[in-house]
Amino acid sequence: PKKRGPKKRKMTKARLERSKLRRQKANARERNRMHDLNAALDNLRKVVPCYSKTQKLSKIETLRLAKNYIWALSEILRSGKRPDLVSYVQTLCKGLSQPTTNLVAGCLQLNSRNFLTEQGADGAGRFHGSGGPFAMHPY
Numbered sequence: 001p002k003k004r005g006p007k008k009r010k011m012t013k014a015r016l017e018r019s020k021l022r023r024q025k026a027n028a029r030e031r032n033r034m035h036d037l038n039a040a041l042d043n044l045r046k047v048v049p050c051y052s053k054t055q056k057l058s059k060i061e062t063l064r065l066a067k068n069y070i071w072a073l074s075e076i077l078r079s080g081k082r083p084d085l086v087s088y089v090q091t092l093c094k095g096l097s098q099p100t101t102n103l104v105a106g107c108l109q110l111n112s113r114n115f116l117t118e119q120g121a122d123g124a125g126r127f128h129g130s131g132g133p134f135a136m137h138p139y
Contacts, residue, residue, distance in 0.1 A: 003020035049092060061100045068092045085110055 009015070041062055045051055048065050057059070072091045076083065089110050090103065093101040 050104050052103070052107075055103060057100060057103075061096060063096050065092065065100065065104070068094050068096075 011019075035046075041059055044066055045057055045062050047117050048069050067107065068091055072083070072088060075091070085108065089108055090107055092108075096104070
């Protein structure tokens, strides 16, 4: 069987050096991109609730918490009402892991056991009243 495409040229020393140099530059760009992304995530961690220097949230948990925080702030602006603490924590913790949920509840001085009994087994919030300003969002 005949191979398709251009013939592969032999790797001369000069071509090998150029190839290595291109790879090094690409690696440096990727390293800088990751440093920038990590710096941006560190800045985001500082502005969401429960910033902790000792227990850093993962990238995905940081993004989830930030999304929930934006949702919670939007609901406060929309309704013009201050939510009760349990509803606020439930909104912040939607879709977060158990350790992050415990961290958020602890930061906001809410006993996580009390908070968890307010949630159903599926994690959906059960709120008092008619949904209130913090009915859980479907995402």
